Amino acid sequence: MPSLGRLHLITDTRAGRDPLAVLRAVLPVAHTQLVVQVRVEDSATDRQAYELTRQVLALGAPYGVPCLVNDRLHVALATGAAGGHVGADDLPVAAAREVLGPAAVLGATAREPATALAAVTAGASYLGVGPCRATATKDGLPPPIGVAGLRAVVEAVEVPVIAIGGVTAADVPELRAAGAYGVAVVGALSGAADPARAAAELVRALT
Numbered sequence: 001m002p003s004l005g006r007l008h009l010i011t012d013t014r015a016g017r018d019p020l021a022v023l024r025a026v027l028p029v030a031h032t033q034l035v036v037q038v039r040v041e042d043s044a045t046d047r048q049a050y051e052l053t054r055q056v057l058a059l060g061a062p063y064g065v066p067c068l069v070n071d072r073l074h075v076a077l078a079t080g081a082a083g084g085h086v087g088a089d090d091l092p093v094a095a096a097r098e099v100l101g102p103a104a105v106l107g108a109t110a111r112e113p114a115t116a117l118a119a120v121t122a123g124a125s126y127l128g129v130g131p132c133r134a135t136a137t138k139d140g141l142p143p144p145i146g147v148a149g150l151r152a153v154v155e156a157v158e159v160p161v162i163a164i165g166g167v168t169a170a171d172v173p174e175l176r177a178a179g180a181y182g183v184a185v186v187g188a189l190s191g192a193a194d195p196a197r198a199a200a201e202l203v204r205a206l207t
Ligand SMILES: Cc1ncc(COP(=O)(O)OP(=O)(O)O)c(N)n1
Pocket: 008, 037, 039, 070, 071, 085, 086, 087, 088, 089, 090, 107, 108, 109, 127, 128, 129, 138, 162, 164, 184
């Protein structure tokens, strides 16, 4: 399996956002470290998820940027994406691994060491761990686990840990010091006045 990028851009498909414009801006400056995770609103149709994934794949291909699909693993398979990401409300990790096959990248959400270890045992190739900070991007999250919570997970597993939830470039040194391999962001890029510049700052902090 090729090495995982350290900057995971999660698509922002909320009203008023333009995930493909953000991706076009970010690709030239971040492609060496970039992974794109296609995440659509729960209300989106599979067809919408499929079309967005195809567009992301087309934009990322010249740069060799891998694309993962959140939740909807059939969309990952149908589009030839590199893999997927699952959490507590999605297919169990072992089932997701069965669906995607042994070569795919499979991320799983974990918030504490026990579930992290279980996810890795079941076949996760990386973990998304958070929320590290408070975030308005997603409703219904538990309280932030902070840097200490992230470190506890890092110490329990041997796969890359991707910190998520309210992460900005300013947080990266502390998260990396705690053992995070990389970060996953929505707002830090999608909400930036200049996404290319924000991506460059994130990559500089991560590498
Ligand atoms: C890298 C990364 N980490 C965590 C998540 C969250 O996944 P999940 O808990 O399944 O929640 P939804 O994103 O599906 O709402 C993620 N997507 N990516």
